[in-house]
Every structure is written in structure tokens, then in C-alpha cells.
Amino acid sequence: MTSEPATMTRSAEKPRKAARLTIGLAIAGGVAVVLIWPFVVTDLFVQHLVTLLMLYSIGAMSVHLIVRCGHVSLGQAAFMGIAAYTSVLLVMKLHVPWILAAGAGVLAASVTGLIIGPIILRLAGKYFVLVTFMFGEIIRLVFVEWISLTGGANGVSDIPPPAQMFLSSLNYYYLVLAAAILMIGLAVMIMRSQIGRTIDAMREGELLAQCVGVPTVRLKVIVYTIACGMIGVQGVLQAHFLRYIEPLTFGILDSLNLVVMNVIGGMTRLPGPILGAFFIVGLPELLRQYVLYQRVIFGIILIVVMAFLPGGIAEVGARLYGVYRKRWSR
């Protein structure tokens, strides 16, 4: 988030502390809001929507981690599918307790990432996009064609909730919220640590990073594995929340949506994917009557953002904040 140069003078220390305080307050306020609002707004539809929002911000964060490494993955929904199908089939066919099945699902997603990561993360940008795109389609085809196991194009319905108490959407919301805070916290911790700075350095100049001794491929594989597990968390929670999965949910459109969330929100700032998820998941639900127009408008927004605003909403926010701070300090 903050990308001030390391050679900062002492006089700059004070506003930096103030900025930290503001950010801390904002985060605390945000957490308080997401904890308390269900008691104020009791509309079930809104609860459902916000739960989906939280789920998608996990997914968007996963893609964000990969984007920060300098790669755009167009197959991330496939990992969501791997985790969802693993967990659901374990629960429904082998009657494994939910928590174990969910763990297995997340593990399956991250192990898949660990297996293909070392092969595909060596590829240059555009080839990586294409390979992940193809990989995603292959996984989706497996879901469609392996009918005896996955139920084919009809998908799996009547998925049981994790436990009886999670039949209530309020309780499920808190489960998802906990997971989202954990996952986003993990991503924030990674990106704000030494590793995060190494990742940023690697994206900006891969060769240079290699020269100063960064094991680039190994680092990318680690981040990729974590990201795949992260989106697995979304897959598992979403499957048991919507209680229905089908191959179409894990296709190219969903992978694309996750990338779009990052693009619209902002690709180089941590709040970006979350803002993007709010935008992409929230807006269509609120504009239900205009489904078709809304896609057209989305398309145009994508073009405009890519052409004129590569930093996304987060950049607009940061710029506004900068203007505000300048005025304030004057």
C-alpha cells in the first residue's frame, strides 16, 4: 500500500505515523461495520449478497497475489472448482466430516498449484495467460465429462451445509467473514513483509531480482501455491453456501471476473481486489432489471479503465487521499 522510498527523512516520519493511524482506524472501523451490520439490516437478500461479496474478495485476493508476481492467471476458477468438488464429493460420497473434507479440498487446490506451478511459472507473461486459460478449460471439461464422479453438466445439488447451525445465513455469514478476514490478513501480511517487497521487486525487474539473489521461480511457486489454496477456501465455502455446484461456475467467465475485479479495483494496491469484488459482485445484483445493459456498461468500463486508469479505483482513492492530505497539511 505505502510505497515510500526507504531513504525517507525524519521530517516525513510524522505524517507517516498519522497515515498509519488513519489506516489502522479505518481497518478497525471496517471490521466493526462488517461485524455489526447484520443486526441493523436484517434483509436476507442483503445478507446473502454480502456473504457472496466476502467469498469473492477471497478469490480476488488470490488472483491479486499472482498479479503482484507479474502474472495474470485466467484459470483461477478451476482451482476453486477442484477444491469445491473435492470437498463436496468427500462429504456426500464418503461421509467425511465437513471440516476434514474442506481441508482436503483446500489442500487439493494448493497441491495442484504446487504441481503445475514450477512448470508454468517459468513462462513469459502472455504464454502464462494462455496456459492458465487452457488449463482452466481442461479442468472444466473434466468436471463435465467425468459424469460418474461429478454428475457431469448437471452438477451436484443438495449439498449439505457444514453443520446444522450453518443453515442460518447469518451464522454462515460469520463463518465466511472469519475466513475472509483470515485470508485477506494472510495476503496483507505476505505483501507487507520482506517477502512482499521482494515480490514487488521481482515484478518490476525480474532479471535484476535474480541478479541480487532472489530465487524467482521458487518464490513465485510459493506464492502461487498459497494463492491456489486461498481460492480453494472460497470454492469450499461457496459450494456449501450455495449448496449446488456445476462445471459452468468454474469456467473462464469466473476466472475472468476475478481478473476484472483486480483490474477495476487496482492491480498494485492491496485494497484493490476487495474494492473490485464489491464493484463486480454488488453492482449486478443491484441492477438486476438491466442485466443486458449492465454487461455492456461493464465492458465499456473495462475499456475505459484499461485505457485511461491502469491503477483502478484504488488509484483514484489514493490520489484523492493525497489531494486531501496536501490541503490538510497546508
Next chain:
Amino acid sequence: MNLALLCQVIVTGACLSAIYVLVALGFTLLFGIMRVVNFAHGEFAMLGGFALYYLYGQYGIPWLIAVPLSAVIVAFGSLVLERLVFRWFYQKMFQSMIGLMGLSMAIMYLGVIVWDSYERNIPPAFTNVLQIRDVIIPVDRVVVAGIALATLTAFYLFMKFTKYGLAMRAAAQDLEIAEAQGIGALAMYKLAFLIAIAMAAMAGALYGQIYALSPFMGERPLMMAFIVVVLGGMGSIPGAALGGLILGFSESFLGTFYGASVCTFVSFAVVILLLIFRPWGLLGIPE
């Protein structure tokens, strides 16, 4: 395997290859010259299909005139998009990818609003079949392959023997040096854009007539263009031709004998392996 079946496979393969090469050539041309990954390529094919639907199906213009006419109309109409959208993305590969996905979405759903999402048919131009002993060949596929072949030949001659073709090849090889020789980049961009879109629209018209027409029909040609271009090497023009031939014939062959899903699996797996071991494709140049 009997002769009749083999002939059918070959004719279908030739027809599919011709369409794939048409789509992929435009895709690779845009990539080679402008570094733009045109995710909206399939949508231009769709527009071509609808242009033929109106020109031939509704207004009854003779088929042989309607096909090139629809390609030309779509290409010149798209110049507006070149000015409004594409121009911001020249030489920006990553931005173009996502921005043009947005364009694809916008055109596709505008198509749904205007034409609704159901599938329609362009009336067939040729219904008779060619029969040589027990070998039965539908005439329309032969004609489609023939038209595509004629277009490709014209494209080849243009690129090989005209001044503009030479300039375009130079721009595709190295834009800076081409500009230093006095080749106007923007003019080349416009020319390449026109040619690429015209070929995509023509492919879409032919594809829409053989299969079906709907606002969503662009996805498959785009996917095929992808595979073909990756097979042949991104930005390589002979590569696109070779890739199209390989994909068209293997799809026809595998699809006839093993079913469509096996065919998709195999083509995707081959492309992934190729990307891993030889990412610059069969005829491309490693960077």
C-alpha cells in the same frame, strides 16, 4: 476405413482449416504489428455472420457478392472502433488483453439486445451434393474452402508483391526500423486492422452459414484462433496458416472417429505441452 468416409473427413477438414486460418491470420496480424491481443476477434466474426444474414438472407443479394460485401462492410464499420478503442491499446499487450475483453463483452451483449440470444440460420447457398460413385461431398463445404483459399491467396499476393504488403511485413518485423524507413505506423495499423477484421468477418459469415448464428457464436472462433496462433507462433503469418491446417484436419479426423470431447482434450493438451516446451510455436521466433 472406407474411401467415402476418408473423403468426407478431408473435405470437412479443409473447410474447417480454411475458416480457422482466416480467423487466426487476422489475430496474428494484429498481434504481430500492433502487439494487441484481440479478445474481441470472435465478435467481429459474429458481426460478419449477421451482415451476411441481412445481405443474403433478408435482402437477397447474390451470395458470391454478399460474402465479400459483408466482410468489407464490417471492416469499414469497425474503423470507428479502431479510433475509439483500439488506438489506446497499440503496443500495450497486457492492457489490450483486458480492455478488448471488455470490448468483446460490450459487443456480444449489444448483439443480444439487438438480435436476441436465440440461434438463427442463414439460408444455405448450395443445397446440392457432389456424388462421385459412393463418395458424397456437400457442395457448400467445397465452396467455403474455395472462397477461403481465394482470400488467402489474395492476402498472400498482397503481402508478397505489393508495396503496402512489404511495408506491413516490415512493420511486423521491427516497427522502429520500419518507421525510420518512412513507413507511417498509424497508416499500417489502420490497414492491418482493416484486413484483419475483414478476414475475421468473412470467416464468421462462412462459419455462421455452415453452423448457426447467434451473438455468442464468437467464442469458438476466438478459441480456435488462439490455439492456431499458439501452434504456429504468435505473430507469425505462415505459422497461422500451418496451425490452421493442423487444427482443422486433426479436428475433423479426431471428431469423426473419437468424438468432439476427445478432440478438444487432445488439442488443448497438445497446445499446453507446446507452450511449455516451445512457447514461440512451430514457426515463430524465440524472443
